[in-house]
Amino acid sequence: MAGMPNMYTPQDPTTQFPRPPFPPQQQKGPGDIHKMDPAPDHGETSYVGFGRLPGRKALVTGADSGIGRAVAIAYAREGADVALSYLPEEQGQAEEVATLIEKEGRVAILLPGDLQEESTNNEVVAKAVEGLGGLDILVINAGTMPTVDSIDDFETKTLDHVVQANIYPLFWLTKAASPHLKPGASIITTSSIQGFVPSPSLAEYAVSKAGIANWTRAMAQQLIERGIRVNGVAPGPIWTPLQPAFVPNEKIEEFGSQTPIGRAGQPVELAPAFVFLASQESSYVVGETIAVTGGMPTH
Ligand code: NAD
Ligand code: MG
Secondary structure: OOOOOOOOOOOOOOOOOOOOOOOOOOOOOOOOHHHOOOOOOOOOOOOOOOOOOOOOEEEEEOOOOHHHHHHHHHHHHOOOEEEEEEOHHHHHHHHHHHHHHHHOOOOEEEEEOOOOOHHHHHHHHHHHHHHHOOOOEEEEOOOOOOOOOOHHHOOHHHHHHHHHHHOHHHHHHHHHHHHHOOOOOEEEEEOOHHHOOOOHHHHHHHHHHHHHHHHHHHHHHHHHHHOOEEEEEEEOOEOOOHHHHHOOHHHHHOOOOOOOOOOOEOHHHOHHHHHHHHOHHHOOOOOOEEEEOOOOOOO
């Protein structure tokens, strides 16, 4: 999205980014940002940093594409070194993010692996700590979103997969990271509007996202005793590969039209919430999940 005014130029947010209809398009999961039309904005040219995370060391999961990619780029522009976790088949997209981080003069660590395995979570944290020389920020953002239209089609393996990918890593990554996190550190989760206002065909996903917001509140109360803050972000409909990978074409065409703002969000529009929650400026925000939903109420 080259040529867009940068995100700090005051402008009408309803027309700042593409509005539906979107061209019909489908992908195989986990999906590729380069096959999306229109191209999503992850802040590659639009995110401007203000030094809000000087010298911080961050691990971001799902960092190759979508929201995680925007967070990784923003963190580097704010002065952080970033370790990137992603699935092995996303190597090319992750390397692009690493190149952007290195352009900022920051360190990027590439950590491919499937987080459905406990041992991968331990390895990802160990390699992030080793490569960055410590850890201050853990963003647990990776997720999967199968759609199942009817309870008649429910399969145990679908729910196992969703819980294994979306819930277990909360515990595994946090347990592995916590010995390295000092007072002032921050853990940030990605929940969803679906965790509060579920769609009928996303029951398996929505229950996991409600679980993430709930875990965020519980773990915040545990870890604040160590000076570590845990918070979350609940995105509305965001233009990422998750959508063409899991959502049928008739919903892609109208994607984002159900929001009061009238359009899908772009990944870059999530980044400032993750920067705020990672930085010391949110020192009194604990156990909160911030909605970035284009006006869709979460309560
Ligand atoms: P995305 O596909 O770009 O990112 C999801 C990432 O999760 C993938 O890139 C992949 O690297 C990672 N991932 C998935 N399964 C994994 C596994 N088993 N092991 C390791 N990594 C795995 O899409 P996104 O929309 O940016 O998704 C990021 C988060 O945002 C997810 O948790 C998603 O549920 C959440 N979310 C997205 C939307 C939306 O509309 N796009 C809305 C609300 C919440
Ligand atoms: Mg991806």
